[in-house]
Amino acid sequence: MADLRAPAARPATDIFGDPIDAQPLWFKKSSFLQKDFDPEAYVADLRSFVPLESLRSELRIYLSSLNVDLVDHLNRDYADFVSLSTRLVDVDASVSRMRAPLAELREKVSVLRGNIASSLASLKGGLNQRAEASEAREVLELLLDAFHVVSNVEKLIEALRSIPNDLSSTDVINLEKSSIHNGISLQNNETIVNPDKTRSVFLERIASEMNRLKFYVAHAQNLPFIENMEKRIHNASLSLDDSLRHCFVSGLERKDHEALLNCLRAYAATGNIAGAEEVFRTTTVSPLIQRIIPQKSSDVDGYGPSDDLEEDFQQIMQVIEAECKFFLDISSSANSGFHVFDFLANSILKEVLYTIQKGKPGAFSPGRPTEFLKNYKLSLDFLSYLEGYCPSRSAVTKFRSEDVYADFMKQWNIGVCFSLRFQEIAGNLDSSLAEPTITPVPDLLPAQANSQGLVLKQSIALLESLKACWKDDVLVISCSDKFLRLFLQLISRYSNWLTSGLAARKVHHSASDATPNTEWAISASPEDIIYVMHDVNCLLDKLKNEFLGNILQLLQSCSLELLDSVKQSILQGGKSLEDSLPSLLDAIIEAIVEKSAEELKHLKAITATYRMTIKGPPVRHSPYVSGLLRPVKAFLNGERIGYLTSESKAQLLHNTANRLTSRYCDLVSELVDTVRKTESSLQRIRQTAQRRGGTSSDASDNSISNTDKLCMQFFLDVQEYGRNLQELGVAVADIPAYRTLWQCVAPTERQAAIDF
Structure with missing residues (x-):
């Protein structure tokens, strides 16, 4: 191993x-x-x-x-x-001995299984027969109940028909026997004597039986027995509807509280909700409404004087209060089960809508927005009046979910009305901004220059358009988001008009080659731009105070988050106007500087004088200095300067002085530098010629050069210019360009300090 x-x-x-x-x-x-x-x-x-x-x-x-x-x-x-293999001896014999009892056991199990299967099949067959018999019994009982109900309904209808209009003593006894026989108990003599109440009691019972009959028919459809009774059921249903309608109409006419309650229960039991609402509409509401708004006989469309609905709605509400309130109170009583009815929508509102469509179709036409909007707001008030009859919030929700409510609201095409208003409001502003010039309206000029009255026609058009967005006869609260967007678009349109015009003013030199809506800025004088700045400041004040407060008050029912968004959007619109103020002021400054800089052309003449002639040192300033600030003084002394704020005046004067002085400094520095270079070249040429001729240049060393004379003249001019600036209230020492100009032309000993 x-x-x-x-x-x-x-x-x-x-x-x-x-x-x-x-x-x-x-x-x-x-x-x-x-x-x-x-x-x-x-x-x-x-x-x-x-x-x-x-x-x-x-x-x-x-x-x-x-x-x-x-x-x-x-x-x-x-x-x-x-x-292990040596122990497996005679295994086959052992297997044969065990096989016989196992085969016998298998045979017995097979026989037992067959017996059990046979018994199980027999048991299932019995159970199926029992179930079929039970089902057949249920169907038979259902058919018998249906037959009994049909027979009972027919008997009740016969008893109902036998009730006379005026009951005698004999009729009372017979009616009591008939009612007891049919399972109806008449509680008191008043019910027996009053035929309407008696009919309503019978009708309520018949309706209850008809409700049971509908249940039986629904569960036994397509059965021959039921099909054979369809005619009887149909006739009974027609008789019930006709009798119930007559009893309901009679109860409405007599204002019978008990009869109406029974009729409404009968309608609710049969599920004929629409039938009850239609009966009330055609018999009670329709005659009342059509007396107020008669139908037109001619096919005349459009809005006319008679299409105003104010008086009509007032009369309709009065009629509802006088003639329909008692029934509406009955139908809305608590725990009555009458919540399935909606007489406000499917009877009253439906008839009002139908009558207006036939009698005053022009009331729904948005072609005349003012009248249309007035009728729309009156209709909303009328709907609110009807909702006042709803006993609960769920009833109001149900009233608003009815199809007729949606149809009524669809008649008022607010989108078309807003489009017309949009074209009207925005069109007025666009036509004003399209004018090539800005002209003040003389009749609207404020008495005082610093008042808050607008001056320009374009600004007045913007203000009127902004106010029009929130007028009572224009604004629709349901479209307040659209009107707010229009409000902001108007502000943006005016701001773009300003910015595009000012941008064109910097590029173009004449109005002929300017783009549309920008000619005004090119042709505007500084005094005209003062009016623009004044109007922008007025508009800003109105936006931040008057408009902001009014708009937030109109939208006070909105959430705080939404109100904050509205406030920020309006302030952002005001910021777009405020951002144009520096550009407007810059346009005024640029125009004044350009006009003042025309006097600087005399500087070259002074240079030529000292270069081409033998002139002695200067003793007084040049005449042009007095004209440098003449445009500035004329502008500041003008009639329109009062339209600017004190802050704008100070900024205008300071920036104008800065720019004019900067241009003055650049030109003087260039001229002095040119003269010095020219004189230096001439001096070198002269010295070269003298060295060749052997002559001496000592005689000319002590003479004053042309450059020095020119700097002396410029220094006198700069001093006078500084004195003129100080007279206007400008601190010349705070102007960097003036300090540079002073150091460029002042003698060496006087460059440290600026003094006159």
Whole structure:
């Protein structure tokens, strides 16, 4: 016998005494012994944090260890394994002895199974027959009940027909016997004597029976017995509807509370809700409404003076209060089960809508927005009046969910009305902004220059358009978002008109080559732009105070978050106007500077004078200096300067002085530099010529050069210019360009300090 055991090798250990080939913590042998072990899931779980190479290596090591364990088990029980075959002696005989009783047992089980299956089939057949018999019995009972109900209904209808209009004593006795026989108890003599109440009691009972009959018919459809009774059922239903209608109409005419209650219960029992609503509409509501709004005989369309609905709605509400309130109170009584009816919508509102469509179709025409909007708001008030008859919030919700309510609201095409208003309001502003010039309206000029009245036609058109968006005869609260958007678009349109015009003013020099709606800015004078700045400030004040407060008050029913968004949008629109103010002021400054700078052209003449003539040192300033600030003084002393705020005046004066001084400084610096370079070149040429001729230049060293004379003249001019600026209130020492100009022309000993 060969020994299959492999020599056991002692595993190596590390410095901590653990085997070097010890398996890692993530490799657990117990996982392979689980019943629901899935190799793919196992590998998928481990590969997220263990490399596949390491997993494969561990599996191979584990397989090797399993093979070693198997060999060990075989070697340990090898003798028993080998001797197993020697113990299996006469196995076939043993199997034959056990086969006979097993076959006998199988035969008995087969016979028993057959008997059980036969009994089970017989039992199922009996149960099916029992179920069929039970179902047939139920159908028969249903048919018998239906037959009894039909017969009872017919008897009740006959008894109902036998009720005379005026009951005698004999009729009362017969009616009592008939009612007892039919299962109806007449409680008191008042009910017996009043035929309407008696009929209503019978009708309520008949309706209850008809409701039962509908149930039976619904559960026994397509049966011959029911089909044979269809004619009787149909006749009974027609008789009930006709009698119920007459009794209901009689109760409405006499305002019989008990009779109406019984009739409404009968209508509710039969499910004929629409029938009751239609009867009330045609018999009670329609005559009342059509007396107020008679139908037109001619096919004349359009809005006319008679299409105003104010007086009509007032009369309709008065009629409802006088003639219909008692019935509406009955139909809305608590715990009555009459919530299935909606007489407000399907009777009153339906008739009002129909009558207006036939009698005053022009009331729904948005062609004349003012009249249309007036009628629309009156209709909303009328709907609110009808909702006042609703006993609960759920009743109001039901009223608003009715189809006739939706049809009524569809008649008012608010979208078309808003489109017409949009064209009207925006068109007025666009036509004003399209004018090529800005002209003040003399009649609207404010008495005081610093008042808050607008001056220009374009600004007045904007203000009127902004106000029109929130007028009572224009605004529709349900479209307030659209009107707010139009309000902001108008402001944006005016702001774009300003910015595009000012941008064109910087590029174009004549109005002929300007783009549309920008000619006004090119042809506008500084005084005209003052009016524009004044109007922008007025509009800003109105936006932040008057308009903002009014709009938030109109939308006070909205959430605080929405109101805050509205406020921010309006303030943002005002900011777009406010952002145009610096550009407007800059346009005024640029125009004044350009006009003042025309005097600077005399500087070149002064340069030529000193260069081409023998002129002595200057003793007084040049005449042009007095004209430099003449346009500024004329502008500040003008009549329209009062339209500017004090802050704008100060900013205008300071920026104008800065720009004019900067241009003055650039031109003087350029001229002085040119003259110095020219004189230096001439001096070098002269010295060269003198050296060639052997002459001396000492005689000319002490003379004053043309450059020095020119700087002396410019220094006198700059001093006078500074004095003129100070007279206007400008601190010349704070102007960097003036300090540069002073240092450019002042003598060396006077460059440190500016003094006159």
